[in-house]
Amino acid sequence: MISFTLLIIFFAFYILYNTSEKSIKNPSFGFENWVKKEKEISKLLGLMMLLASCWTFCILFGFGSGSFIFMISLMTFGSLVLLLTPVKILSPKSILIILILSLCFEFLIF
Numbered sequence: 001m002i003s004f005t006l007l008i009i010f011f012a013f014y015i016l017y018n019t020s021e022k023s024i025k026n027p028s029f030g031f032e033n034w035v036k037k038e039k040e041i042s043k044l045l046g047l048m049m050l051l052a053s054c055w056t057f058c059i060l061f062g063f064g065s066g067s068f069i070f071m072i073s074l075m076t077f078g079s080l081v082l083l084l085t086p087v088k089i090l091s092p093k094s095i096l097i098i099l100i101l102s103l104c105f106e107f108l109i110f
Helices: 004-017 032-037 039-061 063-084 092-109
Strands: none
Touching: 004 032, 004 063, 004 092, 032 039, 032 063, 039 063
């Protein structure tokens, strides 16, 4: 559950990043052209995804801890998107590998 919530935070920030005019466009996931055309809907979708992930963390960990974990995750993934998108390191393959490792750690260790 935590891994998928972190994935939602990543994609929400990535969508919001691509709605900016100053962002460096790197069409690696395939939906970037749609985000470019439908900016208002994309911003609403990104904000709704962020609210859903914040709500999920608050349900899982309580209000204080959940909101703190959400803020830390948002800062972490925001920094990763800003640093790795212009270098073109983010790809569906790398995100899938990170998700699989995260799910393995979540279900097998914890």
